[in-house]
Amino acid sequence: MMRSDHQKLKSAIDDSLPIINLSSSPLERSEVARLIVKACEEYGFFKVINHGVPNHIIAKMEEVSFNFFNKPVTEKQQATSFGYGCKNIGFNGDFGEVEYLLFPTKTLSIAQAQTSNPISIDDDPTKFRSVVSSYIEAVRELACKILDLIAEGLWVHDKSAFSKLIRDVESDSLFRLNHYPPVLCSSKNKNSINGSSSNSCKVGIGVHSDPQILTILRSNDVSGLEISPNHGVWIPVSPDPTAFFVNVGDLLQVMTNGKFVSVKHRVLSNSAKSRMSVAYFGAPSLNARVTTLPEMVTPTKPCLYRPFTWAEYKKTVYSLRLEDSRLERYRK
Numbered sequence: 001m002m003r004s005d006h007q008k009l010k011s012a013i014d015d016s017l018p019i020i021n022l023s024s025s026p027l028e029r030s031e032v033a034r035l036i037v038k039a040c041e042e043y044g045f046f047k048v049i050n051h052g053v054p055n056h057i058i059a060k061m062e063e064v065s066f067n068f069f070n071k072p073v074t075e076k077q078q079a080t081s082f083g084y085g086c087k088n089i090g091f092n093g094d095f096g097e098v099e100y101l102l103f104p105t106k107t108l109s110i111a112q113a114q115t116s117n118p119i120s121i122d123d124d125p126t127k128f129r130s131v132v133s134s135y136i137e138a139v140r141e142l143a144c145k146i147l148d149l150i151a152e153g154l155w156v157h158d159k160s161a162f163s164k165l166i167r168d169v170e171s172d173s174l175f176r177l178n179h180y181p182p183v184l185c186s187s188k189n190k191n192s193i194n195g196s197s198s199n200s201c202k203v204g205i206g207v208h209s210d211p212q213i214l215t216i217l218r219s220n221d222v223s224g225l226e227i228s229p230n231h232g233v234w235i236p237v238s239p240d241p242t243a244f245f246v247n248v249g250d251l252l253q254v255m256t257n258g259k260f261v262s263v264k265h266r267v268l269s270n271s272a273k274s275r276m277s278v279a280y281f282g283a284p285s286l287n288a289r290v291t292t293l294p295e296m297v298t299p300t301k302p303c304l305y306r307p308f309t310w311a312e313y314k315k316t317v318y319s320l321r322l323e324d325s326r327l328e329r330y331r332k
């Protein structure tokens with residue numbers, strides 16, 4: 001075996017993935033900030049423990065998600081205008097063994113204002129709305145906490161340079177529930193996916209990076225998520241329902257001038273169990289101008305990307321397929 005193969009195998013172990021403990025005392029704040037920056041540079045991905053999101057909020061979210069996906073297909077399809085999708089991902093021919101509910105977080109506040117138009121997702125739509133609203137509020141706070149620590153760790157002058165973008169009332173953040181039903185792996189499919197773990201083989205969601213600033217992800221106790229911090233290496237992420245997982249998105253790559261890399265990831269379906277995940281994609285408002293922070297540009301590290309609005313970038317994202325590289329188009 002060549003030395004590089006050894007190194008690849010050694011690095012493809014989940015144990016090596018960074019874990020950030022947010023319970024640390026204020027004295028250790030700068031150390032936590034430093035570790036988060038390191039994780040974003042090396043992996044664009046990390047796990048957060050002692051995150052402070054109350055258990056009852058997480059448990060209720062899991063319950064409404066489970067109830068929704070357990071409904072008959074015909075009932076779920078009635079939620080298509082509200083973002084229900086099955087197997088089709090995006091608009092350009094991507095498919096996966098997944099069903100999902102995907103909507104802008106703003107939708108809930110609009111629905112709240114128009115009580116005559118409740119969201120018919122749950123038998124009790126008011127319950128669905130209030131459970132999801134509380135969950136979104138809690139994970140947005142977690143995202144802001146992490147983004148403020150990133151700003152500190154990067155010695156950025158404006159400590160809320162990142163978090164203010166997703167705190168904006170016009171923020172275009174998204175919320176997504178995913179359900180990957182068990183898919184039996186035929187011997188023909190077995191090991192068809194390079195480096196996948198043995199009890200999974202079909203693609204739930206194909207290789208992609210998240211286009212927004214930061215993603216806060218949580219799942220049940222079923223595996224499937226894999227990340228690829230280096231080209232050709234796939235690391236399965238052990239599921240941990242008590243934790244949150246954080247992905248660096250494309251916009252954070254641009255704002256940090258490529259110091260952070262938006263992590264490539266995919267989900268493989270499990271042959272025995274259903275995986276359920278919940279993702280919050282923190283994004284700026286559509287008209288926000290995304291630029292590289294001046295602190296990230298030096299004479300030896302000139303600015304890599306031209307400025308653009310999130311609306312412009314989102315249009316590009318939706319014109320392309322999951323795996324397509326979009327940031328290349330915004331290079332100077």
Ligand SMILES: C=C1C[C@]23C[C@@]1(O)CC[C@H]2[C@@]12CC[C@H](O)[C@@](C)(C(=O)O1)[C@H]2[C@@H]3C(=O)O
Binds near residue numbers: 102174210281319
């Ligand atoms: C094929 C696509 C689905 C996606 C939009 C896109 O055209 C390319 C990016 C995809 C992605 C990946 C991360 C998130 O799950 C998502 C909601 C996003 O913002 O970009 C999805 C989009 C989607 O499923 O609509």
Ligand SMILES: O=C(O)CCC(=O)C(=O)O
Binds near residue numbers: 178
């Ligand atoms: O289900 C997961 O763990 C990841 C989902 C994901 O990558 C996405 O929804 O963009």
Ligand SMILES: [Fe+2]
Binds near residue numbers: 208209210265
């Ligand atoms: Fe993703």
